[in-house]
Amino acid sequence: MRRQHRILFGCLLLIAGLTLGPVPSRAFEDDEGCLLCHKYPKMGRVTEEGVRRSYYILPDTFSRTVHRNVPCRDCHNYIQQLPHREVKEGVRCETECHSIKNPATGKHFSHKVIHDAYMKSTHGRNKIETGLDADKPYCVTCHTNPLYNPSEKHPPRRITDRCVVCHEKRDFVEAWYNHTSRRIREIRRSSEEIVELCGSCHGDEELVARHVEAAREEGRELGRKFPFAFESYEESFHGKVTRYGFRKAANCLDCHADQENYYLSVHEIRPSRDPLSPVSENRRIETCRNCHKYADKNYAAIDPHPTNHPEDNPFRYWAEKVYGVIGDAVLVLLVGMAAFETVGRWRDGVVWKLRHGSSWWRKSPRNRDRRI
Structure with missing residues (x-):
């Protein structure tokens, strides 16, 4: 019981x-x-x-x-x-x-x-x-x-308690604290996050190919870099240092959005042929000077999205092909000459031994190994 x-x-x-x-x-x-x-x-x-x-x-x-x-x-x-x-x-x-x-x-x-x-x-x-x-x-x-x-589960009482002395409604105080404290903190996406976000569409090969094909059929003009915008950015200097964690290199929005009124401008991305676009021909120098203060017309002419695609940069494409063939030929000749010399030495009784460092040895008249 x-x-x-x-x-x-x-x-x-x-x-x-x-x-x-x-x-x-x-x-x-x-x-x-x-x-x-x-x-x-x-x-x-x-x-x-x-x-x-x-x-x-x-x-x-x-x-x-x-x-x-x-x-x-x-x-x-x-x-x-x-x-x-x-x-x-x-x-x-x-x-x-x-x-x-x-x-x-x-x-x-x-x-x-x-x-x-x-x-x-x-x-x-x-x-x-x-x-x-x-x-x-x-x-x-x-x-x-x-x-x-994200770092705070609740507004800190040491701050809100001072506010409610005059502003009696704690709900109002907490709402105001949340709103203002978020604005004074760094809430912009990091460069890595921006590149990843843009790449979720521009790095999708099927999506890009679908739009390129449709534009070709309809006779519409796409940006020259559109088919390989993400690929070329990752291969550029900006893309490589961003991938390794450098925070000051230009990401997609640093160039394609106006830095003045940034948070509105990121929603108003325009094609490069639009005169209002930060990457249009008449505004490119101004955009480069956001980071490179002494940029001029020649500097702005540098291709920020370099590729080796023949439809984009035929000179670079063929230069890479030619230098690739030359490099392969030189390597084959060097290996061939070394192999030819090795066979000749073997025929002359010269052997390779690892003694006192790598070297070739042959028998002396006294039947002793002699380095040559």
């Missing part, structure tokens, strides 16, 4: 601990009840194309992201009821956030400024596309939902 009482008492303590113990805090409000279903790890489906999609939301992680204060339906505004029907359209990043206003203008917050710049760029496409435009990157190709400050 006493043992049963102990077991019952232990169960009661366990239930009390689970019920009354601290509940993991969520810094965002789920007023719309989305986590009723999306809190389960197995929430997801397999699409008609056989792709597995997960719709699981980690509340604690989401509460630390840049979208933590955005209600779900501000982005998923096509959902009108719960449980909702099958979703056949995705989130469009130019959608206005009806619950958040820009404190500077008082208008509803939106990524429309960036989206409009993106649509004018060579990468611009709609959310749903088919054919060649479907190969272009959409917003989520490059952007996820990043953490405000």
Whole structure:
């Protein structure tokens, strides 16, 4: 009986601990009840194309992201009821956030400024596309939902406690801290990350070949370097030192995006034939001078994407072929001459021995080995 009482008492303590113990805090409000279903790890489906999609939301992680204060339906505004029907359209990043206003203008917050710049760029496409435009990157190709400050799980109390002395709402203080502290930290991708991101498309040989073939059939003009842009960058000086961890060499965006208003310009990449492009002929010197202060017209004429493809640089292609043949011929002649001399010495009774260093030896008149 006493043992049963102990077991019952232990169960009661366990239930009390689970019920009354601290509940993991969520810094965002789920007023719309989305986590009723999306809190389960197995929430997801397999699409008609056989792709597995997960719709699981980690509340604690989401509460630390840049979208933590955005209600779900501000982005998923096509959902009108719960449980909702099958979703056949995705989130469009130019959608206005009806619950958040820009404190500077008082208008509803939106990524429309960036989206409009993106649509004018060579990468611009709609959310749903088919054919060649479907190969272009959409917003989520490059952007996820990043953490405000990955190194901090919560805003430091030693800072926020001072703020709440005047600003009484701690939620406001923590939101402001997250926003401002992220801006004063280095949040730009590293050169290695930028090269890897651009290479995910420009380094895809099938994707590039598909666009080159389509442009040829339609009579459209592509950039001369487009078919081998990524390959040639990796073989360039900039690409090699970046691959080995040097942070100051030019990556893709250092040349193809304006350094003035950088974060908007990276969304407005233009082809090199566009006069507004930083790599266009009339702006190339200006772009080179961002790193090389004394760059002039001759310096800017250096090919930053050197290749040995005959359609790009026939002189380099044939020079490499000719020097390759000459090098191979010289090597064959040297080996042949050494082999010819070796056979001749063997016929004369000369042998090779490893004695006092590598050398050739022959018998002397006194029948002793003599080095020659």
